Amino acid sequence: xxxxxxxxxxxxxxxxxxxxxxxxxxxxxxxxxxxxxxxxxxxxxxxxxxxxxxxxxxxxxxxxxxxxxxxxxxxxxxxxxxxxxxxxxxxxxxxxxxxxxxxxxxxxxxxxxxxxxxxxxxxxxxxxxxxxxxxxxxxxxxxxxxxxxxxxxxxxxxxxxxxxxxxxxxxxxxxxxxxxxxxxxxxxxxxxxxxxxxxxxxxxxxxxxxxxxxxxxxxxxxxxxxxxxxxxxxxxxxxxxxxxxxxxxxxxxxxxxxxxxxxxxxxxxxxxxxxxxxxxxxxxxxxxxxxxxxxxxxxxxxxxxxxxxxxxxxxxxxxxxxxxxxxxxxxxxxxxxxxxxxxxxxxxxxxxxxxx
Amino acid sequence: xxxxxxxxxxxxxxxxxxxxxxxxxxxxxxxxxxxxxxxxxxxxxxxxxxxxxxxxxxxxxxxxxxxxxxxxxxxxxxxxxxxxxxxxxxxxxxxxxxxxxxxxxxxxxxxxxxxxxxxxxxxxxxxxxxxxxxxxxxxxxxxxxxxxxxxxxxxxxxxxxxxxxxxxxxxxxxxxxxxxxxxxxxxxxxxxxxxxxxxxxxxxxxxxxxxxxxxxxxxxxxxxxxxxxxxxxxxxxxxxxxxxxxxxxxxxxxxxxxxxxxxxxxxxxxxxxxxxxxxxxxxxxxxxxxxxxxxxxxxxxxxxxxxxxxxxxxxxxxxxxxxxxxxxxxxxxxxxxxxxxxxxxxxxxxxxxxxx
Numbered sequence: 001x002x003x004x005x006x007x008x009x010x011x012x013x014x015x016x017x018x019x020x021x022x023x024x025x026x027x028x029x030x031x032x033x034x035x036x037x038x039x040x041x042x043x044x045x046x047x048x049x050x051x052x053x054x055x056x057x058x059x060x061x062x063x064x065x066x067x068x069x070x071x072x073x074x075x076x077x078x079x080x081x082x083x084x085x086x087x088x089x090x091x092x093x094x095x096x097x098x099x100x101x102x103x104x105x106x107x108x109x110x111x112x113x114x115x116x117x118x119x120x121x122x123x124x125x126x127x128x129x130x131x132x133x134x135x136x137x138x139x140x141x142x143x144x145x146x147x148x149x150x151x152x153x154x155x156x157x158x159x160x161x162x163x164x165x166x167x168x169x170x171x172x173x174x175x176x177x178x179x180x181x182x183x184x185x186x187x188x189x190x191x192x193x194x195x196x197x198x199x200x201x202x203x204x205x206x207x208x209x210x211x212x213x214x215x216x217x218x219x220x221x222x223x224x225x226x227x228x229x230x231x232x233x234x235x236x237x238x239x240x241x242x243x244x245x246x247x248x249x250x251x252x253x254x255x256x257x258x259x260x261x262x263x264x265x266x267x268x269x270x271x272x273x274x275x276x277x278x279x280x281x282x283x284x285x286x287x288x289x290x291x292x293x294x295x296x297x298x299x300x301x302x303x304x305x306x307x308x309x310x311x312x313x314x315x316x317x318x319x320x321x322x323x324x325x326x327x328x329x330x331x332x333x334x335x336x337x338x339x340x341x342x343x344x345x346x347x348x349x350x351x352x353x354x355x356x
Numbered sequence: 357x358x359x360x361x362x363x364x365x366x367x368x369x370x371x372x373x374x375x376x377x378x379x380x381x382x383x384x385x386x387x388x389x390x391x392x393x394x395x396x397x398x399x400x401x402x403x404x405x406x407x408x409x410x411x412x413x414x415x416x417x418x419x420x421x422x423x424x425x426x427x428x429x430x431x432x433x434x435x436x437x438x439x440x441x442x443x444x445x446x447x448x449x450x451x452x453x454x455x456x457x458x459x460x461x462x463x464x465x466x467x468x469x470x471x472x473x474x475x476x477x478x479x480x481x482x483x484x485x486x487x488x489x490x491x492x493x494x495x496x497x498x499x500x501x502x503x504x505x506x507x508x509x510x511x512x513x514x515x516x517x518x519x520x521x522x523x524x525x526x527x528x529x530x531x532x533x534x535x536x537x538x539x540x541x542x543x544x545x546x547x548x549x550x551x552x553x554x555x556x557x558x559x560x561x562x563x564x565x566x567x568x569x570x571x572x573x574x575x576x577x578x579x580x581x582x583x584x585x586x587x588x589x590x591x592x593x594x595x596x597x598x599x600x601x602x603x604x605x606x607x608x609x610x611x612x613x614x615x616x617x618x619x620x621x622x623x624x625x626x627x628x629x630x631x632x633x634x635x636x637x638x639x640x641x642x643x644x645x646x647x648x649x650x651x652x653x654x655x656x657x658x659x660x661x662x663x664x665x666x667x668x669x670x671x672x673x674x675x676x677x678x679x680x681x682x683x684x685x686x687x688x689x690x691x692x693x694x695x696x697x698x699x700x701x702x703x704x705x706x707x708x709x710x711x712x
Contacts, residue, residue, distance in 0.1 A: 169525070172654050172689060179658030219610075222630050222652060224669070254575075256612045257631050274578050275613050296578060298528050302535030313580070333528060 012246065014147045014209050019079040022354075023210060023247030023269045025290050025323035031315065031352025032079035033345055034149070036251075037331030038072035039084050042338055045071050055100045056092055059085050062135040069140055069148075075338060076345045080147045080210070081140060083203065085133060087153030087214050088161055090195045093129040096120045096162065104166065111165035111173070118187055124195045126202030133199075134206050141207030149249070150203030152196040154215030155189035155233040157252075162188075171220045178229045189233040197240040204244045212249040212271075213237060215262070219254030219273075226258050231265060238266030249292055253330055259284035274329035278317040290323030295344070297328045300336045304343040311344045312351065320355035368601065370503045370565050375435040378710075379566060379603030379625050381646050381679035387671065387708025388435035389701055390505070392607075393687030394428035395440050398694055401427050411456045412448055415441050418491035425496055425504075431694060432701045436503045436566070437496060439559065441489055443509025443570050444517055446551045449485040452476045452518065460522065467521035467529070471540060477547045482558030489555075490562050497563030505605070506559030508552040510571035511545035511589040513608075518544075527576045534585045545589040553596040560600045568605040568627075569593060574618070575610030575629075582614050587621060594622030605648055609686055615640035630685035634673040646679030651700070653684045656692045660699040667700045668707065676711035 014020050021028035040046055046068055050058060058064050068084040088106045092098050097120065098108045110117075126134060140148050153161075160174040161167075168174070178185045200211050218230060238248055250262050251271030263270045263285035270289055272281040274296035281291055299310040311326075318324045326348045332341065370376050377384035396402055402424055406414060414420055424440040444462045448454050453476065454464045466473075482490060496504050509517075516530040517523075524530070534541045556567050574586060594604055606618050607627030619626045619641035626645055628637040630652035637647055655666040667682075674680045682704045688697065 170654065170686075170689070172657055172691070175652070175654035176657035179655060179662050219631070223633060225652070254610045254631065257633075257636070275575070275610065277579060277613075280613070296531070296581070298526065298531035299535060301528055301532035306535050330526075333526070335528070 012209055017079070017147055019147050019325060020209060020247060022323060022325045023249070023290055025288055027322055027356045028354055031318075031324055031326050031348050031354060033326035033348040033352075034078040034080040034082065035072070035076070035328050035332050035341060036082075037333075038076065038078060038082065038341075039068045040332065041334035042332050042336045042341075043071055043075065045075070054102065055086055056089070059089055059136075060132045062132050062139055065132070065136040066139040066143070069136070070143065073144070073146070076342055077349075078345060080149050081144055082149040082212070083133070083137060083140070083151060083208070085136075085151070087151070087158060089130060089133065090124045090152070090199050091121065091158060091162060091192075094120075094122050094124055094195070098161070106161045106166070108162055108165040112159070112162040112188065113177075115184060118191060121188070121191045121195070124198040126198055130199070130202075134202055137203050137206040137208060147209035148207065149210045149212055150200060150208030151212040151214060152199045152237070153192075154213045154218065154230075154237065154250075155192040155196065156221075156230045157215050157217045158192050158196075159185075159188055160217050171217060175220075175225075178225075182229070185229060186233075189230070190236075193233045193236045196237045200237070200241050201244070204241065204246055208246065210247040210249065211241065212251055213267075215250065215252045218252040218262070219256075219258065221258070223257050223261065226261055231261055235265040242266060249325075251292070260286070263289045269323075269325060271327070272329065278314060278324070279319070282321065288323075290325065291318075292325040292327050294327070294329040297330050297333060297336070300332075300340045300344075304340045307340050308343050308347045311347045315348065315352050320353055322354050326352065368565055373435070373503055375503050375681060376565060376603060378679060378681045379605070379646055381644055383678055383712045384710055387674075387680055387682050387704050387710060389682035389704040389708075390434040390436040390438065391428070391432070391684050391688050391697060392438075393689075394432065394434060394438065394697075395424050396688065397690035398688050398692045398697075399427055399431065401431070410458065411442055412445070415445055416488045418488050418495055421488070421492040422495040422499070425492070426499065429500070429502070432698055433705075434701060436505050437500055438505040438568070439489070439493060439496070439507060439564070441492075441507070443507070443514060445486060445489065446480045446508070446555050447477065447514060447518060447548075450476075450478050450480055450551070454517070462517045462522070464518055464521040468515070468518040468544065471543075474543055474547060477544070477551065480551045480554040482554055486555070486558075490558055493559050493562040493564060503565035504563065505566045505568055506556060506564030507568040507570060508555045508593070509548075510569045510574065510593065510606075511548040511552065512577075512586045513571045513573045514548050514552075515541075515544055516573050527573060531576070531581075534581075538585070541585060542589075545586070546592075549589045549592045552593045556593070556597050557600070560597065560602050564602065566603040566605065567597065568607055569623075571606065571608045571618070574608040575612075575614060577614070579613050579617065582617055587617055591621040598622060605681075607648070616642070619645045625679075625681060627683070628685065634670060634680070635675070638677065644679075646681065647674075648681040648683050650683070650685040653686050653689060653692070656688075656696045656700075660696045663696050664699050664703045667703045671704065671708050676709055678710050678712075682708065
């Protein structure tokens with residue numbers, strides 16, 4: 001764990017970088033941009049080196065993961081790198097028993113069902129359990145001239161994978177357990193919060209300049225459900241790393257109704273999908289909270305001209321607010337043309353002005 | 357087409373029924389309730405008679421479809437029947453070429469891609485193309501002592517099935533066509549609007565007391581996208597059947613940001629999923645628009661006690677407003693216990709009071 005005890009943010013190497021400044025809502029000279037899933041199957045250079053193993057195999061190879069993380073930096077000149085990893089890596093590393101099936105996603109041999117399954121989620125010792133992740137972080141920090149974003153899965157979303165056993169549309173098993181066995185639900189989320197904290201803290205200790213907490217599927221909940229079953233666990237994660245001083249991004253999709261709560265758990269930056277116009281989103285998050293997003297990823301399929309005009313629409317709705325990190329509203333998809341993403345980065349860098 | 361030319365609603369057989377009164381926001385004595393997908397695989401009596409064909413085979417059998425439609429009325433005493441059919445029936449009937457695969461959903465042999473594919477969507481002649489649907493409607497109207505809801509798929513959602521070729525999470529192909537070939541998109545939606553109009557009008561002519569336009573997946577769009585690509589087509593459908601005087605329900609999920617538009621196309625009732633609390637939803641739809649919903653379906657998996665308390669929460673948020681049709685926020689799922697749904701109906705009927 002970090003020894004940082006000051007409540008003030010410690011001086012960071014990239015404090016003056018537009019990405020970090022935008023996360024903090026401070027003045028800077030141009031709108032920063034990165035893309036969720038900027039590394040991966042959309043890139044031919046990724047497909048060329050990725051090999052045939054699962055993503056968990058690739059993540060266990062620091063040289064490979066470092067290279068994969070750097071590929072989109074070289075290609076797109078985005079303002080931040082995000083560690084090539086997966087939100088289920090810690091649960092895998094403590095032996096829960098899961099794999100990530102190409103084209104499907106995380107699959108669990110024995111889904112989480114009972115009290116007994118808690119024993120399959122012992123605390124994470126990042127140096128011992130995921131040394132490859134930290135070696136990748138260290139290699140990246142040594143090579144990068146811009147911020148590295150570390151990340152973890154939020155308790156709800158990781159729990160949904162462990163309980164459903166595979167990707168789901170309705171999260172019926174997850175919500176059934178949450179509703180019917182609230183004590184077990186909270187015990188599970190408490191363990192997952194501790195695991196997320198250990199993982200994030202270790203990434204920060206090794207040089208990550210910001211973190212993103214992925215609660216991708218929390219938008220399947222109503223505000224009352226989020227408050228009762230999720231809020232305290234995500235807040236615990238955010239609180240535990242607050243004194244590191246690195247910006248904390250909090251992301252999910254279909255979260256329009258939850259934006260005030262997703263901000264209030266302790267996020268410096270709230271990720272917004274394309275369903276909520278940025279100006280409406282800004283009214284829902286706390287004053288001083290930055291926004292990340294929110295270009296509809298599917299515009300990329302319509303070609304560069306259309307996509308760039310849509311990117312300009314996002315910039316227009318942000319209206320020069322300094323608290324804006326440009327991104328897609330969800331991740332890059334494998335079939336996307338990277339050349340269109342290159343053009344979007346150019347538009348954001350050339351036309352994205354920030355009010356002082 | 358209907359000969360009704362009056363702008364006033366013609367007197368309907370169930371004008372004083374709580375369901376119709378609630379759709380119109382008029383005083384009535386108790387909150388009406390029905391469930392989307394109340395008929396179907398969740399019911400043992402359905403599984404006992406359904407047979408082994410596809411749903412399209414079952415829909416083509418009026419006696420079977422009538423019985424399936426009536427099963428949940430007998431079991432639950434819900435306040436409305438909804439025709440057992442599928443939103444892709446008209447496209448199937450005009451020969452587009454699709455099937456509905458059990459456990460998957462609609463699948464299209466040759467997805468809609470080009471101008472030429474428009475020819476596969478000739479106008480629907482309901483009496484000639486779907487006589488079995490109208491025979492089912494007539495049988496139901498003869499047997500029922502309560503309103504029958506007819507329905508159609510909205511242009512966007514039907515288009516998404518025809519373009520994707522199978523159920524999708526991101527509607528990438530649909531949105532790519534919409535963005536990149538706007539002329540073809542509007543031509544497609546115009547044909548689908550005409551087909552929906554013919555289908556709805558024929559169901560009303562044969563005795564349906566209300567209709568629901570399913571735009572289940574429109575919530576994948578931003579408000580600006582909805583306005584540009586969808587609004588006018590759904591409005592055309594609603595406008596065309598306005599002079600029949602039957603209440604028009606308009607439903608989709610993850611539509612929180614779209615509720616004002618989903619109302620403004622001409623809906624009398626707006627379906628709301630569980631993500632938006634009913635009191636917030638009421639502020640977003642036009643004055644005089646009723647709401648339908650919005651119990652989270654997954655509460656059913658937590659058992660009767662939990663589900664009934666959640667149903668009471670919905671009633672509390674509605675606070676006795678007369679413009680409320682109780683429903684789930686999305687459909688009944690096959691694994692649900694029908695006995696829990698029975699208990700929910702009892703709670704709504706016994707405890708759902710309406711302000712006069």
